[in-house]
Amino acid sequence: MRQTRLIYVENDPALLGVMSTILRSQPMLDLIFASSDPLEVLGSECVERADVALLDLALGRDTLTGMDLGMALRNRNPEIGIVIHSQHPMKNVSKQVPQAQRMGWSYLAKSGTLKPEELTDLLRSTAIGISHDRMRIDDIEGDDGSESLIKLTPRQRVIMGLASLGMSAPEIGDHIDLSPDSVRKDLSKAYQTLVPEGGAGSDVRTQAVMSYLRLIDADEWRDS
Secondary structure (H helix, E strand, O other), X not given: OOOEEEEEEOOOHHHHHHHHHHHHOOOOEEEEEEEOOHHHHHOOHHHHHOOEEEEEOOOOOOOOOHHHHHHHHHHHOOOOEEEEEEOOOOOOHHHHOOHHHOOOEEEEEOOOOOXXXXXXXXXXXXXXXXXXXXXXXXXXXXXXOHHHHHHOOHHHHHHHHHHOOOOOHXXXXXXXXXXXXXXXXXXXXXXXXXXOOXXXXXXXXXXXXXHHHHHOOHHHHOOO
């Protein structure tokens, strides 16, 4: 039986080292890439070879969230499983993933109670399309903004995540292998979704980025 090829991204250097050692010790896992930098992962050729990615949700204030990185990896490799690893509240996070993309997305609380063998089983099953919720995702009544995020295509979601870092269209294109014109077209469509009332002459990009960050609760998930 083939090993499951794994990408691991974690913001905490100490946890990255400890978990990498544990993951490498598992005979059915092949840790092919480990990093604390989401943009380094996006630039790696390992993405197309990976079966599953274990991603910290809060990867730092000045970079992508784990959800955005998961979308970007799935955009590059439609078959990759995504496991979001978090100590933060996960309210309505699953609703941000388009319905057609939810197979092979799992959510896992950072906890010392999970045995390495259990983690291996969760990663391997997510890699073949099974989804798990190993943390309680509380339902919130009312409109939480998830509908607007779902209206964005996965590629638009990735592009907005990179735009929120202040990247230009050519810089975004370099990271996800698109022409600047294609990026601009997707940005324009995303702006229409996020800022439907944006008027002529207004700074629609800034409004759209601010709206996007509010919708993904960036201040709650990113490290302070």
